Amino acid sequence: MQLTAENLAARRGEDLIFVNVSFHLTAGETLVLTGKNGSGKSTLLRVAAGLLKPEKGTVIFRDEESPQGRHPGEVSHYLGHRNAMKDELTVAENLEFWQSFLGHPAAAGLPLEDAAEAVGLSGITHLPFGYLSAGQQRRFAFAKLLVAHRPVWILDEPTAALDASADRLFAGLIETHLAKGGIVLAATHQPLGLKNVHEMKMTGFAGMDQRVWG
Numbered sequence: 001m002q003l004t005a006e007n008l009a010a011r012r013g014e015d016l017i018f019v020n021v022s023f024h025l026t027a028g029e030t031l032v033l034t035g036k037n038g039s040g041k042s043t044l045l046r047v048a049a050g051l052l053k054p055e056k057g058t059v060i061f062r063d064e065e066s067p068q069g070r071h072p073g074e075v076s077h078y079l080g081h082r083n084a085m086k087d088e089l090t091v092a093e094n095l096e097f098w099q100s101f102l103g104h105p106a107a108a109g110l111p112l113e114d115a116a117e118a119v120g121l122s123g124i125t126h127l128p129f130g131y132l133s134a135g136q137q138r139r140f141a142f143a144k145l146l147v148a149h150r151p152v153w154i155l156d157e158p159t160a161a162l163d164a165s166a167d168r169l170f171a172g173l174i175e176t177h178l179a180k181g182g183i184v185l186a187a188t189h190q191p192l193g194l195k196n197v198h199e200m201k202m203t204g205f206a207g208m209d210q211r212v213w214g
């Protein structure tokens with residue numbers, strides 16, 4: 001399994017945000033994007049998730065099922081700054097929606113209550129999402145990644161609004177995903193405590209600088 005980006009460039013409005021961004025990740029690998037506010041981290045993640053068209057370049061996912069390659073958006077979970085949950089629906093209804101929308105019967109995820117337990121919040125999935133605290137909401141947004149299996153996780157500031165125990169819990173869930181051969185592409189200002197992580201420091205239009213972080 002591999003995720004490859006070649007010479008990506010992206011524009012927001014009139015401005016080119018970055019050019020010549022390339023990376024190659026195989027099963028079990030993580031790329032963390034760092035860089036100051038506005039340097040293009042979210043923009044690159046949105047391009048990888050297929051939510052934004054690149055100005056130039058390609059990003060392709062390949063595995064045994066699709067040796068010719070497919071867009072990673074088809075096989076990714078995207079956790080953005082927002083939680084992508086409806087306040088009026090219960091947690092269970094939200095997760096059921098994502099399970100059927102993102103799920104692939106051949107590679108089922110966890111049952112809802114198991115996913116809730118995995119993020120440390122069993123027993124409250126009957127509550128409307130809007131009743132929950134910011135940290136609880138973020139934990140359930142993360143549970144979305146567990147109810148349907150997808151090999152690539154694209155995470156934009158996954159630990160925003162979380163306490164230290166949730167940071168560790170998310171790091172553990174990410175480690176488990178990587179140990180099973182998953183791929184992670186994440187933007188974060190906080191180290192996630194992962195090992196052997198590649199770092200790409202976004203520097204805006206000037207390009208980027210690649211090194212190992214961990």
Ligand SMILES: Nc1ncnc2c1ncn2[C@@H]1O[C@H](COP(=O)(O)OP(=O)(O)OP(=O)(O)O)[C@@H](O)[C@H]1O
Binds near residue numbers: 037042043187202
């Ligand atoms: N829809 C848009 N139209 C025009 N410019 C935009 C749009 N969305 C983002 N930008 C600009 O693109 C640049 C990159 O934004 P991006 O959100 O990718 O940065 P970031 O590195 O993720 O920042 P942060 O650390 O603050 O989350 C910023 O200068 C931002 O103002």
